Amino acid sequence: MNILKIGLSVALSLSAIAPAWSADNYPSRSVRLIVPFPAGSTTDTMARFLSEQVGSELGQPLVVENKAGAQGSIAAAEVSRARPDGYxxxxxxxxxxxxxxxxxxxxxxxPVKDFTAITQFTMNPLVLVVRPDLPVKDLGEFLEYAKAHPGTLNYGVGNTGSLAAVQMMKGMTGIEAMDIQYSGTPQAITDLIAGRLDFMITDISVTRPYIETGKLRALAVTPLKPTEALPDVPTFDTSGLKGYEFVAWGGLFAPAGTDPAIVAKINKAFTKALNSPEAAAFLGKQGLEPAPRTPEDFTGYVAAQTIMWGKLLADAGQPKK
Structure with a gap:
């Protein structure tokens, strides 16, 4: 076979592959959504709800896969190495x-070079919960108890939101407590309910059922305004810790180099789902606030958040591992 025939053969092969990468027929098969935390976590619950809504819109199933560990690094690394075809x-x-x-x-x-931002999903308020036999009924009593028992309290960390929220509280109040690391929030909640942990600041969606049944006691929520999911629980700010505000977030990313037209198609489908009454009702019950953005807006938001997290963790004295 001469060089001309070889070149023609390669060209034909590439042309046969190209449609699978184009936006015209995307998606032509199922799409994998890699979730960096365990089943039952807030991120997992949100992803499974949205996958059903968006799968119907795109005409192909969105399959949720959990790859927990290392604060989400295992999942992120896998997606960073994936083919940038939108699947x-x-x-x-x-x-x-x-x-x-x-x-x-x-x-x-x-986090920057390996990904293309598609859209933000939600803003995620957190809540301070304690084991029910801890002798405190509100934030003020909790802080007094912690100061009277320095270094004896422990708390669970299932994601960086939990870590940073507690570090912020410790930095503002001077209380001492020991962190216990978990691969995900549900496992930490199990130990908190069992009395092996003293407190957590964590996602409302995974704690609300236990708050309602009395297995956990909610003391304060992290935004400046009360949340719809826990309307009777005061904020840190109104409970005496003036200026305390913390909100986590979640969103969708593709490997770097993904066709902008594919990114735009995915963004449109998720934006439609997030703006639906069904999403408002479902996410509201989880304590989440829908917050879809354009890819450009989300890129800028993530960049600003990265700067904010650097300052937050530095101020909290959190060392790198």
């Missing part, structure tokens, strides 16, 4: 995209 996406969070770069000396992925 492997990361349900990223403030952990994977903004905090980990300040928490780890070496990451197996680059």
């Amino acid at each position: 492997t996406l990361l349900v990223g969070t403030n952990s994977t995209q903004s905090a980990n770069v300040h928490l780890f000396k070496k990451l197996p992925y680059d």
Whole structure:
């Protein structure tokens, strides 16, 4: 076979592959949504709800896969190495995209260079919960108890949101407590209910059922305004810790180099789902606030969040591992 025939053969092969990468027929098969936290976590619950809504819109199933561990780094690294064809996406969070770069000396992925931002999903308020037999009924009593028992309290960390929220509280109040690391929030909640942990600041969606049944006691929520999911729980700010405000977030990312037309098609489908009454009702019950953005807006938001997380963790004295 001469060079001309070889070149023609390669060209034909590439032309046969090209349609699978184009936006015209995307998606022509199922799409993987890689979730960096365990089943039952807030990120997982949100991804599974949206996958059903968006799968119907795109005409292909969106399959959720959980790849938990290392504060989301395992999942993020896998997606960063995936083919940029729109069929492997990361349900990223403030952990994977903004905090980990300040928490780890070496990451197996680059949060900026390895990804294309598609859209934000939600803003995620958190709640301070304690084991029910801890002798405190509100934030003021909790802080007094912690100061009277320095270094004896412990708390669970299932993601960087939990870590940073507690570090912020410790930095503002001077209380001492020991962190216990978990691969995900549900496992930490199990130990908190069992009395092996004293408190957590974590996602409302995974704690609300236990708050309602009395297995956990909610003391304060992290935004400046009360949340719809826990309307009777005061904020940190109104409970005496003036200026305390913290909100986590989640969104969708594709490997770097993904066709902008494919990114735009995915963004449109998720934006439609997030703006639906069904999403408002479902996410509201989880304590989440829909917050879809354009790819450009989300890129800028993540960049600003990364700077904020660097300052937050530095002020909290959090060393890199």
